[in-house]
Amino acid sequence: MKILLVEDDEITASFIKKGLKQAGFSVEHSADGEDGLFHALHEPYDAAVIDIMLPKLDGLSLINEIRTRKVTTPVLVLSAKNTVDDRVRGLQTGGDDYLVKPFAFSELLARLQALIRRSTSVSEPTSLTVGDLSMDLLRRKVIRGGEEIELQPREFALLEYLMRNAGRVVSKTMIMEHVWDYNFDPHTNVVEARICRLRDKIDLSVENKLIHTIRGVGYVLEERK
Amino acid sequence: MSLKKGSKIFGTLTFRLTLWYAALFCVLSLAVFIIFYFTLSSNLMQRMDNEMSDDAIEILPFLERGSLEEIREYLKDEEDPKNADSEFLLVLSPGLKLLASTDLTAWERLETAPAFLRKIKGGQEVTRTVSVPGHKSNVRVIYKKSSDGSVIQIGTSLEDDEELLESLRGIFATTAIVVLFFGGLLGWFIARQAMSGVERVREAAVQIGQGDLTRRVPVGKEGEEIKNLAIAFNEMIERIDALVKEIKEVTHNIAHDLRGPITRIRGICETTLSSHPTVEDYQEMAGIVINESDRLVGMINILLEIAETEAGVTPISKVSVDMSELARNAYELFLPVAEDKGVHLDFEVEMEPLIINGDISRLQRIVANLLDNAIKYTPAGGRANLSVKEGHEKVKVTISDSGIGIDEKSLPRIFERFYRGDESRSTSGNGLGLSLARALVDAHGGKIEVESTSGRGSKFTVLLPKVNISR
Numbered sequence: 001m002k003i004l005l006v007e008d009d010e011i012t013a014s015f016i017k018k019g020l021k022q023a024g025f026s027v028e029h030s031a032d033g034e035d036g037l038f039h040a041l042h043e044p045y046d047a048a049v050i051d052i053m054l055p056k057l058d059g060l061s062l063i064n065e066i067r068t069r070k071v072t073t074p075v076l077v078l079s080a081k082n083t084v085d086d087r088v089r090g091l092q093t094g095g096d097d098y099l100v101k102p103f104a105f106s107e108l109l110a111r112l113q114a115l116i117r118r119s120t121s122v123s124e125p126t127s128l129t130v131g132d133l134s135m136d137l138l139r140r141k142v143i144r145g146g147e148e149i150e151l152q153p154r155e156f157a158l159l160e161y162l163m164r165n166a167g168r169v170v171s172k173t174m175i176m177e178h179v180w181d182y183n184f185d186p187h188t189n190v191v192e193a194r195i196c197r198l199r200d201k202i203d204l205s206v207e208n209k210l211i212h213t214i215r216g217v218g219y220v221l222e223e224r225k
Numbered sequence: 226m227s228l229k230k231g232s233k234i235f236g237t238l239t240f241r242l243t244l245w246y247a248a249l250f251c252v253l254s255l256a257v258f259i260i261f262y263f264t265l266s267s268n269l270m271q272r273m274d275n276e277m278s279d280d281a282i283e284i285l286p287f288l289e290r291g292s293l294e295e296i297r298e299y300l301k302d303e304e305d306p307k308n309a310d311s312e313f314l315l316v317l318s319p320g321l322k323l324l325a326s327t328d329l330t331a332w333e334r335l336e337t338a339p340a341f342l343r344k345i346k347g348g349q350e351v352t353r354t355v356s357v358p359g360h361k362s363n364v365r366v367i368y369k370k371s372s373d374g375s376v377i378q379i380g381t382s383l384e385d386d387e388e389l390l391e392s393l394r395g396i397f398a399t400t401a402i403v404v405l406f407f408g409g410l411l412g413w414f415i416a417r418q419a420m421s422g423v424e425r426v427r428e429a430a431v432q433i434g435q436g437d438l439t440r441r442v443p444v445g446k447e448g449e450e451i452k453n454l455a456i457a458f459n460e461m462i463e464r465i466d467a468l469v470k471e472i473k474e475v476t477h478n479i480a481h482d483l484r485g486p487i488t489r490i491r492g493i494c495e496t497t498l499s500s501h502p503t504v505e506d507y508q509e510m511a512g513i514v515i516n517e518s519d520r521l522v523g524m525i526n527i528l529l530e531i532a533e534t535e536a537g538v539t540p541i542s543k544v545s546v547d548m549s550e551l552a553r554n555a556y557e558l559f560l561p562v563a564e565d566k567g568v569h570l571d572f573e574v575e576m577e578p579l580i581i582n583g584d585i586s587r588l589q590r591i592v593a594n595l596l597d598n599a600i601k602y603t604p605a606g607g608r609a610n611l612s613v614k615e616g617h618e619k620v621k622v623t624i625s626d627s628g629i630g631i632d633e634k635s636l637p638r639i640f641e642r643f644y645r646g647d648e649s650r651s652t653s654g655n656g657l658g659l660s661l662a663r664a665l666v667d668a669h670g671g672k673i674e675v676e677s678t679s680g681r682g683s684k685f686t687v688l689l690p691k692v693n694i695s696r
Contacts, residue, residue: 197561
């Protein structure tokens with residue numbers, strides 16, 4: 001998977017590059033709009049991450065330009081501004097998703113993967129499996145080590161979200177947005193309390209824990225040997 | 226410089242009012258004078274005509290009897306040498322020959338028999354104003370023809386009348402100047418009196434402009450208009466003063482509250498680096514740095530959101546939202562938190578659905594903020610309650626708790642940005658939740674109310690305008 005990153009701030013660019021490489025992507029970095037445009041037009045990428053405020057050619061013009069030249073690479077727009085107007089403009093110009101600075105890297109990764117999934121149109125799975133935990137999405141059943149686990153609807157949704165992102169860190173904000181449809185963090189430990197209950201049902205009696213807390217960042221569901 | 230100042234004075238309202246007063250005085254007195262003058266002059270003339278006509282009628286019988294002697298006798302009696310050059314009386318024969326007259330030495334050049342006399346019928350009387358060469362003033366002459374054709378002619382110089390009228394004009398001119406002067410002076414005085422209130426407001430505005438926001442305009446007695454101007458002006462300054470104070474306070478609080486997380490970030494980094502850190506120490510440090518950074522960003526975002534909501538920059542999207550469902554979701558979201566803390570959380574809903582128009586995310590935020598507070602400030606073993614009811618054209622969301630409550634001193638200030646009561650300082654939070662809640666409720670055209678007793682709990686009521694679904 002090859003990603004084009006157009007970002008003029010060096011520190012931001014370096015941590016995105018590092019994070020994406022860790023996640024298994026190869027990254028091409030451009031520090032200004034013109035260079036970014038050149039790369040976007042001459043090489044094929046699986047996705048692009050483009051900042052709006054760029055020297056030489058701004059992000060929106062860059063996206064506009066590659067879209068008029070029929071380049072369909074999915075684009076994630078980065079912006080320092082968080083107004084509805086900017087978001088709409090970013091998406092109307094041809095961006096596929098929008099992320100406001102400062103952002104959690106885990107969120108950038110999740111959104112980027114979602115974009116790539118959408119563009120490669122992988123068919124929806126009917127079941128999810130991580131280690132000895134499996135989830136039947138049609139019959140809405142969860143089985144751990146051969147035993148069925150009873151979950152409330154919200155707990156099921158939370159586990160489904162963690163399992164779909166298995167191996168990737170999801171932040172509290174991402175959980176709030178995808179599971180509860182709250183696009184803000186209500187600050188208290190609502191997510192902790194939920195995760196805590198989910199752990200009691202999934203991980204309590206088992207040696208091999210699946211739900212892990214990454215301090216300050218969020219949670220990850222994965223098999224650790 | 227002086228020219229500039231002069232043109233400034235001419236431009237003032239005071240000067241213009243003065244000018245108007247003076248002009249009005251002038252026009253009015255001129256009109257009065259003109260009416261008076263013409264009435265007087267025509268009256269004088271009328272009286273003179275009547276006197277001469279009476280004289281002519283007295284002489285007429287003598288003439289009809291053909292007795293020139295009697296006429297001469299009469300003339301001699303009537304004649305006054307002192308008035309010889311201002312009066313005359315003469316009698317003409319039917320052939321218009323002079324029969325008798327008073328002393329005519331002063332009237333040598335008088336035309337005694339003008340052509341029109343022939344056309345007058347017997348018994349008729351004609352009055353003319355004629356000018357006689359050698360005489361300064363005009364002369365009023367009455368011609369009376371007897372039945373036999375002889376004519377009695379009586380003339381009186383208009384000199385006296387003209388002198389009278391002339392002195393009258395002189396008096397008027399003097400009076401006019403005096404009246405104009407005093408009228409102008411009076412106008413200027415009244416105008417200045419009226420404008421002095423405006424001047425006071427201006428002076429205050431200048432001082433306030435220089436930064437003295439404590440200045441107010443004294444309310445004087447110039448009249449309602451000026452009084453209202455002063456009051457309105459003072460109210461405006463009051464509002465600006467309050468806003469400036471709020472901005473100062475908020476700025477101060479922002480500086481203070483941003484310093485907290487930054488201090489923690491710096492502190493943990495420093496202590497980690499100066500000890501012999503293990504990988505776990507680094508992980509802990511990074512975790513704290515992320516948490517504190519999130520807190521900072523969260524605070525900045527909420528501040529921006531409050532400011533934008535209050536200014537109406539980001540319009541509230543209006544879609545149908547079922548408040549019952551929204552509250553139920555919030556209840557379910559917070560239930561585990563309450564359970565973990567040992568707070569008994571109740572939920573009551575009167576009926577479903579209860580539809581209002583609003584922005585779902587912002588409405589979620591209002592309920593979540595209030596519910597979060599209710600649980601946060603209620604100790605273990607306490608109760609919290611969320612209820613949604615239908616009121617008169619309103620949906621009423623009530624969040625009550627049996628927590629620490631808010632003391633009387635803090636109650637009016639809890640919706641201020643960064644305000645935190647003494648009791649709440651020990652709990653985590655940024656003092657922005659209620660400000661945001663209020664801004665969002667206001668933006669929805671609703672109202673937020675609070676009742677609280679210190680130590681016994683608080684009750685927040687949010688009233689939102691309901692949408693009536695016609696079926």
